[in-house]
Amino acid sequence: MNFNFYLLKSFRILLFPFSLIYGLIVILRNYLYDKNMFKSVSFNLPIIGIGNLSVGGTGKSPMVEYLIDLLHTHYKIATLSRGYKRKTKGYALANAETTALEIGDEPMQFHTKFPEVAVAVGEERIVAIPQLLHDRPETKVIILDDAFQHRSIKPGLNIVLTDCGNLFTRDFFLPTGDLRDQRSSYKRADIIVVTKCPPNISIEEMTKVREEIRPSINQHIFFTTIKYAAPYNIITKEKRSLSLEDEVLLVCGIANPRPLKSYLVQQVKTYYQLSYSDHHIFTIDDLKEISTKYDEMQSEKKLIVTTEKDAVRLVKFSDALIRKHLYVLPIQHEFLEGRGTQFDNIVNTFIKTYQVN
Secondary structure, three states: OHHHHHHHHHHHHHOHHHHHHHHHHHHHHHHHHHOOOOOOEOOOOOEEEEEEOEOOOOOHHHHHHHHHHHHOOOOOEEEEEOOOOOOOOOOEEOOOOOOHHHHOHHHHHHHHHOOOOEEEEOOOHHHHHHHHHHHOOOOOEEEEOOOOOOOOEOOOEEEEEEEOOOOHHHOOEOOOOOEOOOHHHHHHOOEEEEEOOOOOOOHHHHHHHHHHHOOOOOOEEEEEEEEEOOOEEOOOOOEOOOOOOOEEEEEEOOOOOHHHHHHHHHHOOEEEEEEOOOOOOOOHHHHHHHHHHHHHOOOOOEEEEEEHHHHHHHHHHHHHHHHHOEEEEOEEEEEHHHOHHHHHHHHHHHHHOOOOO
């Protein structure tokens, strides 16, 4: 594992010249937007943009779900995503027959958990928003998923996430680093959320992070940690608790499984892992691999645990996996310092006082 890590790191360092080229393109593009040579479009309703400056898991999907849960009982809301790794193109609005292959795993996750919310996808979001509003004219708020670096649309409220263990301030452009936007772009954010913090992070550590990020006087910075809810059966939705007697097969295709693995170490007797690439589309061969590994486990108290994002791509095999005790582990943001209410108030105030620029 360590050898592979250092091999990958060395390979990425060798790609440094490509990072310089990529960085120059990003900087030029931002300059053209900043000087209004490229135009950003606003719409006549509140739009909240969720994004980050890097690739990989910073917790965008749980943040979208947090906002849906906060707002959907008060407003007719919609989410709009690109629909990464779906098998379709163009604009699509989720319906009762929609699958993850048609709209992507994360939008499918939103649609499954919040069927009353309009969930749409479209690569060209400047085109997709008018189509969405035509299909759902009652929409009062739109949440743009993974949208910070896509500047053709100007959200009224920009929320940027950064992983506490991989702050954008310490990163570099792709492919040597993980940045897909320049560090200084964080200044366009209204809210910065430092995610995946240790639950016991100290005041001193948070102060150091604030000083490193250096938010402006008009920016709000929050810290969140990961909170896992009780696992539920992928078919019956029955919940069960994890125990120190459980033997778990972790099946996941997410960008950053480290927090999940750390959680399982504390919650179960032992776990085995089958890792797949981020947004992996599971096949029959994967099903066979999962089943074989599960059958090899000796414990009487054994189960398969997967993430909600993976679950929407595994559900097509549910008839086979139901006998394997397949459970889904939900993930949520939990605001530290007791500041969740302050975050909620900022979002609600933005919507209530929104005016088109």
